[in-house]
Amino acid sequence: MPTRRLGAWRPIGFAIAFAGCAGMSSCEVSARIRSDRELAKLLADDRTQPDAVRAVVADGDRAIARLLSWTRKPPSNVPLCSLYTGMADAFGELKTVEAIPFLVRNISLRRSCGIDLAPWLKSPKMIEWNFPAIGALVRIGPEAGSAVIRACREPMRAEDRLAAIYVVSRLQVTPGARAFLSSALGTANQEQRWAEEALGQLDEQKSK
Secondary structure (H helix, E strand, O other), X not given: OOOEOOOOOOOOOOOOOOOOOOOHHHHHHHHHOOOHHHHHHHHOOOOOHHHHHHHHHHHOHHHHHHHHHHOOOOOOOOOXXXXXXXXXXXXXXXXXXXXXXXHHHOOOOOOOOOOOOOOOOOOHHHHHHHOHHHHHHHHHOHHHHHHXXXXXOOOXXXXXXXXXXXXXXXXXXXXXXXXXXXXXXXXXXXXXXXXXXXXXXXXXXXXX
């Protein structure tokens, strides 16, 4: 599926309707999406999120335009973490290039919206499911990888940087990927050296 780009858009306020619903629940969800607030609630609810994402994907550019507007001003009274999870899933399914800045800002967003045990010690498939913005960036492809590399030139939280390294590692065809990953490896090796030296000094002090 090629990367999608949106043209000019206008907000819409009518129901998302599509042919060939995946199932009764998908059809019911589609019929309920009559406003931005309703769509946001469905995307932010674990029980309806998968079907809401399918409805957005089926409606394509019109629905994605609504979601892109929420990257600047999200609806009120909706749990943002859960909403952003659903938005990331939809952006990833449609490979929405315009969503890359939003996905990079939320690169370490977790589907659990809380603490996961050893989230990185899992298969790539599970990592990309647990971190929906990561999964979406990987789906979008090299253009997302380039944006991640540019973002890493600015200060980042340690978890965000780890997520960025993962994305680029999965998009090795991204221009500049080798240099970026080599730099990350060099930094990691230097940090390991400092940590080992500090631990050695602590051991020496303890033995005196």
